[in-house]
Amino acid sequence: MRKVIAYRNTAQPDGGSPRHRTSPAERAKPNGSEGKGRIEVLLVSQSHEEAQRLTRAIESDGSCEIVGRPELHTLAYAARVRGDVVVVEHSALVNIDINQFVLVSRRLPVVVALTRGTLLGVAEVVALSDGLLFTDYNLDMACKILALARRGYCLLPRFLGTEHVIDELRLSCLAQLNEQDTRVLEKLGRGLSNKTIATELGVSEAAVKALVRSILQKLHLHNRTEAGVFYIRHEDRIGEIAPHL
Numbered sequence: 001m002r003k004v005i006a007y008r009n010t011a012q013p014d015g016g017s018p019r020h021r022t023s024p025a026e027r028a029k030p031n032g033s034e035g036k037g038r039i040e041v042l043l044v045s046q047s048h049e050e051a052q053r054l055t056r057a058i059e060s061d062g063s064c065e066i067v068g069r070p071e072l073h074t075l076a077y078a079a080r081v082r083g084d085v086v087v088v089e090h091s092a093l094v095n096i097d098i099n100q101f102v103l104v105s106r107r108l109p110v111v112v113a114l115t116r117g118t119l120l121g122v123a124e125v126v127a128l129s130d131g132l133l134f135t136d137y138n139l140d141m142a143c144k145i146l147a148l149a150r151r152g153y154c155l156l157p158r159f160l161g162t163e164h165v166i167d168e169l170r171l172s173c174l175a176q177l178n179e180q181d182t183r184v185l186e187k188l189g190r191g192l193s194n195k196t197i198a199t200e201l202g203v204s205e206a207a208v209k210a211l212v213r214s215i216l217q218k219l220h221l222h223n224r225t226e227a228g229v230f231y232i233r234h235e236d237r238i239g240e241i242a243p244h245l
Contacts, residue, residue, distance in 0.1 A: 039064040039146055040082065042108070044072050045089035053135065054089060054113055057142040064143050072096065076103040083108060085146050087133070090114040093122045101125055109149040116172040120220040130154060171234060174241045176218045182238070184211045188224050189231030 041058055043066050045051040051069065058064045067083055072092060075081060076099075086108050088101075093112070104110055111131035114122060119132075126132065131149035133142055137157055145155045177185065180201070187197045194212065198205040212224055221227045231238060 038062070039143075039150055040067045040084045041065065041146060042068045042070055042075065042081070042083040042086045043089070044070060044075070044086065044092045045113075046091040046094070047089060050089050050091060050113075050135070053139075054087065054133075054142070057139045058087070058146065060140075061143050064146055072104060073100050075107070076100040081107055084150050086110045087146070088112050088125075088129075090118050090122065093125055096125060098124065098128075101128060105130065109152070111146060111149050116169055117175065120166070120169050120173070132156060167230065167234060170219045170221070170230060171237055171241065173219050174238065177215065181211060181215050181218070184208065185215055185227060185231050185238070188212070188215075188228040189235065191228060 041064050055066050105128055109130040111133055112126055112129045113133040113135055115136040116134055131145050131154045133145050148155050194205050194208045198208045
């Protein structure tokens with residue numbers, strides 16, 4: 001069984017008092033008890049392929065049902081919203097208006113569907129969400145994650161509780177690097193200058209600068225020093241993932 005961490009999610013997006021949302025299904029039950037009816041899910045996605053994949057996972061055991069595919073801004077400003085939980089797929093987070101996300105999260109629990117490799121890039125939004133569904137790790141637990149989010153709990157994979165979680169996530173991003181990127185990363189680990197790297201690779205210094213910028217962006221690093229330290233700390237792991245080094 002996959003190891004997970006579950007905690008009660010009571011924080012307001014703006015740091016205020018705990019959120020209290022009552023879903024339509026819960027309001028229909030005596031004493032606010034949790035019903036056994038289907039969880040109504042609103043799916044926000046810009047990718048048809050990912051939306052289909054998520055739909056299959058969410059509706060796999062019959063406990064959840066996709067009842068709509070709205071845009072995020074529609075959910076934020078609609079007078080009435082039908083549903084128990086909102087699932088926002090990673091493609092819908094590109095150039096997102098954070099204020100719209102906050103407005104939606106105040107109305108319904110929001111679960112973000114993403115991969116380990118994209119987590120760092122949407123950290124600001126993830127911090128405001130009510131749950132995380134990793135499509136490359138725990139997609140088979142989609143129904144359980146949504147059920148817990150509806151009740152105010154967030155279910156997290158165990159790897160998010162490790163001491164080196166950020167580096168682990170960066171290692172999962174290595175697949176985005178091409179062969180030239182990884183060679184430059186190795187040379188940053190050796191502390192070489194752009195000029196020296198350009199000479200060793202037989203390319204222009206401008207090309208090296210562009211490669212360094214690309215590496216920093218793909219691995220969510222702030223500067224070349226961080227990149228060098230990251231390489232030194234995980235040289236063996238990087239060598240396994242990128243064997244051409």
